[in-house]
Amino acid sequence: GAVVSQHPSWVICKSGTSVKIECRSLDFQATTMFWYRQFPKQSLMLMATSNEGSKATYEQGVEKDKFLINHASLTLSTLTVTSAHPEDSSFYICSASGLAGQTQYFGPGTRLLVL
Amino acid sequence: AQSVAQPEDQVNVAEGNPLTVKCTYSVSGNPYLFWYVQYPNRGLQFLLKYITGDNLVKGSYGFEAEFNKSQTSFHLKKPSALVSDSALYFCAVRVYSGSARQLTFGSGTQLTVLP
Numbered sequence A: 001g002a003v004v005s006q007h008p009s010w011v012i013c014k015s016g017t018s019v020k021i022e023c024r025s026l027d028f029q030a031t032t033m034f035w036y037r038q039f040p041k042q043s044l045m046l047m048a049t050s051n052e053g054s055k056a057t058y059e060q061g062v063e064k065d066k067f068l069i070n071h072a073s074l075t076l077s078t079l080t081v082t083s084a085h086p087e088d089s090s091f092y093i094c095s096a097s098g099l100a101g102q103t104q105y106f107g108p109g110t111r112l113l114v115l
Numbered sequence B: 001a002q003s004v005a006q007p008e009d010q011v012n013v014a015e016g017n018p019l020t021v022k023c024t025y026s027v028s029g030n031p032y033l034f035w036y037v038q039y040p041n042r043g044l045q046f047l048l049k050y051i052t053g054d055n056l057v058k059g060s061y062g063f064e065a066e067f068n069k070s071q072t073s074f075h076l077k078k079p080s081a082l083v084s085d086s087a088l089y090f091c092a093v094r095v096y097s098g099s100a101r102q103l104t105f106g107s108g109t110q111l112t113v114l115p
Helices: none
Strands: A004-007 A010-013 A020-027 A032-038 A044-051 A067-073 A076-082 A088-098 A108-115 B001-007 B010-014 B019-021 B024-026 B031-038 B044-050 B056-058 B063-068 B072-076 B087-095 B111-114
Touching: A004 A088, A010 A020, A020 A032, A020 A088, A032 A067, A032 A076, A044 A067, A076 B024, B001 B087, B010 B019, B019 B044, B019 B111, B024 B072, B031 B063, B031 B072, B044 B056, B044 B063, B072 B087
Parallel strands: A010 A108, B010 B111
Antiparallel strands: A004 A020, A020 A076, A032 A044, A032 A088, A067 A076, A088 A108, B001 B024, B019 B072, B031 B044, B031 B087, B056 B063, B063 B072, B087 B111
């Protein structure tokens, strides 16, 4: 149980385009989803927290207009990187927690490369 | 503010020997403590957690961790290391506080098990 998927696993795009990453909880209802960014050999940096049906809460320094987060259902959250630039290249990981909320379960991550 | 420290960037151990990955924490309330493992280009996998109760927590793949309140530590241990245990390990903490579900991660420890 507690499986979280992400799609796509890899994406390469041109500078200026927008990229959407999906995060799904496959066997539980995720009342809260989290989006992280990870640079090589570094820890996870929390970007935002989203609760189903409400606006995401962004961490300080994260541009909400650049990283659009939608959590429209209890099993799906999306992160859209708008007008991507090479500095947005990174490993993006989502996690989800259910109503009890004790444990976050992580997706496999999405590697984004912006050329 | 809560924080987690993993004092060792790298831990090397011979296969079959016991391993320890260290973690200390700083929180103002009662902590929820977690260990996650990350394999290359993958998301985080949940290993174990401490919420309350027995200080020795057993988790996946033969790992265990001991919560020590006086030393504010939560070291990860395994009696006999396997080469396949080689990965990046993250300790994380969440304060038991109502709706607050954010995890704070340590910087990670790269474990290498030598054959």
